[in-house]
Amino acid sequence: MEIVFTVLILLLAVALSGACLRLLPFKVPLPLVQITFGAVLAWPVFGLHVSFDPELFMLLFIPPLLFADGWRIPKREFFLQRRAILMLALGLVFMTVLAVGYFIHALVPVISLPIAFALAAVLSPTDAVALSGIAGKDQIPAQLMHILEGEALMNDASGLVALKFAIAAALTGVFSLRDASVSFIVIAAGGLVTGAAVSWIFSMVSVRMAAFTEEGDPAPGVVMTLLIPFASYLFAEHAGWSGVLAAVSAGMMMNHLSVIHVGPVAARMRTNSTWTMIEFVFNGMVFILLGLQFPHILGRALLEAHETNDKLVWLLLGYVAAVAIALYALRFVWVWLLRWVASRNAVKQGVSNAVPGLRTVAITTVAGVRGAVTLAGVLSLPMVLSNGMPLPGRNVAIFIASGVILVSLLVAVIALPLLLRGWRHSGHDPHATEERLARTQAAQAAIRAIDDMHNTVTAGLDEAASAYATDITARVMDLYRRRLATLTDEKEPAERARRADALERQMKLAAMRAERATLLSLRSTQQINDETLNKLMREVDLSETALTSRGRFRS
Incomplete structure (x- = not known):
């Protein structure tokens, strides 16, 4: 029963966080509100402590979220920005593991070099969900946001694979760059193929199931889509490949299949609404779980350090600050070098001013927010070595990773609005023409x-x-x-048509609201039952949704 109550409390916290965000007199990013909720729930008065099991977390939360991101991300923009995305998701991760790993080992001698590499590997993945929650919708230019989303989609896999090799080196004391490179290619390719294959098979089965169900009920197909990310992840992990990349690949394949096989409207609407709810709930629970862990990890470590020696508190905080600065510095230099190379190539092709300036580099640097994958990765570090001895520096590594997550969130909350001020789109949608x-x-x-x-x-x-x-x-x-x-591009006829269309839309909306009020009145007087009410209300709701959607485009 304790597990049931915990889940219900977490779900209630997710719902309340969304409601509180609208009640606050000032704008606060939703992830920060949810982390605060988690930290409050961790207060001893409430007595709520959720043990953070990294393997369970990676299985339960990461596959559906990555699947949804892979399904949603624009494939054309992803392909167009593939070089920048790969250089950030692979090149920057490799440089982070190498450079920041040596830096951490030199900074904290108690952390051995393999564990330092492991810590750098878990610090390399970024969190696009936290970023979008902090920056707000459509605040970051679309082209840059596509790059950041693509980076976050891919660097989870590269960071976690690097973590796997670092842990193996720490336990065995053996590491081969050649073997690791070959293994990385095999693990990545296997995960991508597995995810695509599972998504294709499940999609075909769901289509067949819909054909055999009464009146083409889309519910079985929707349930099948819920199983795809978990099946992809489990099959890939069982084979020794990347379950994270399998979930991403499954989402991208699902997008491809949904374009080729256009299903019934009811199935699409139910699937979209289901996944919208899942994303909101799972993202919220991820950040609330982060908040639940921070007081136990950071507070306990600082309290123990304070009881031992006051200087240890400042030393631990200094470790966090130094590692965070190193990560930001490396990311800034790497992105600046990518910009410089792109500008040189543009000049060779006769294009001037094709690459944005240092402001974009600064935004990209600050946008490297760390999230739950980092915490799950660092908590997966083994507690003991192969000889039974405790893993040296594990607690310090966990403290540093937790502190960097918190610092990256706070820096993004403060710096991103300042960097984005005055740099919004001037009311122009880049996709308006198409x-x-x-x-x-x-x-x-x-x-x-x-x-x-x-x-x-x-x-x-x-x-x-x-x-x-x-x-x-x-x-x-x-x-x-x-x-x-x-x-039409002709101003006078277009304006006249828009005025007529706006008047018609207002009349239709008034009529639909009158329909809705009448239906509710009939239900309250028991002239119709709930089933009839729900059916007719859904028809009115769908009509109004379509009408208001067209209205937003024309406005």
């Missing part, structure tokens, strides 16, 4: 389809029936003609 093109061509295709349907339907009708069908055709076609009128 969206307008898509809407125009879709409306034209709809008009052609209506015209073809009209010719087919009226072929064998008499004059009265044909006139009636023509009237219906004109009314349906008029919707798309007016939509095309709002998309």
Whole structure:
């Protein structure tokens, strides 16, 4: 029962954190609110302590979150920015393990070189979820955000694989760069193939299941999508490959399959709503778990150091500050070098001012927020060596990793708004042109389809029936003609069409709200039951959602 109560309390904390964010008089990033909730729950008065099991955490939370990120991330932009993403996700991780690992070993002699490399490896992954929560939606330029999201998507795997080799070196005392490089390629490739294969198989099975269920009920297919990230992760880990990359690959394959096989509207809507809820709940629980661990890790270590020697407290804090500065410095230099190489290549191709300046480098540096993967990785360090002796420096490594996570979050909260001030998009959506093109061509295709349907339907009708069908055709076609009128480049006709469209939208919204009020009134007087109410309310809600969505585009 204790586990049940703990889960319920965590879910309640997630819900309350979202509600409190709207009640606060000032803007605070949601991850920071959730971490604060976790820290408050860790207070001895509440008596809530959740043991952080790294393996269970990696299995339960990481696969679905990475799967959702891989499913959601724009594939075109990911491919276009692949060089920058790989240089950050692979090149920077390698340099972090090497340079920061030696730095940590020199700074804290009690931490052996393999453990220093392991600590540097767990400090290398970044957290795009925390970043987006801190920066806010559409605050960071889209191109840079795609790079940061792609980096966070890929460097979890590279950092955790590097951690695996570092731990093996610490336990055995043997390390071969050649063997590690070959193993890394095999582990990465195996994870990518496994994730793609599992996603494809499960998707095909869910499609078949939907065909056999009554009225094409999408629920079994939605449940199947929930199993994909866990199955991908477990199969890959069982084979000795990267479960993290398998989850990412499964999400990307799911995106590809959803484009090729367009399923029923009900299935898409239910799947999207389900995964939106899962992302919110799981992300919230991840940050609340972080908050729950910080008082026990940081507070206990500082208290023990204070009881031993006051100077040890400042020494531990100095370790955290020094490692954080080293990480920021290395990231700044690495990103600046990437910018410099890109600018040289641009100049050779005759393009001037093609690469943004130091402001972008600074934002990219500060955006390297560490999160739960770092904590899970450092807590997975073994407690004893192969000879049974305690692993030297483990507690200090855990303290440093926890402190760096907290520092990176606070630095991002303070510095990102300052760096982004005055650098927002001037009301221009970078994808507005292609969206307008898509809407125009879709409306034209709809008009052609209506015209073809009209010719087919009226072929064998008499004059009265044909006139009636023509009237219906004109009314349906008029919707798309007016939509095309709002998309034209001619100002006066477009403005007139927009005013008419806005008036029609206001009338339709008023009508839908009246429908909703009437349905609720009928339910309250027991003239209709809950099943009828839910069915009709869903129809009104879907219509209003589509209407308001088009309204946001036109505004």
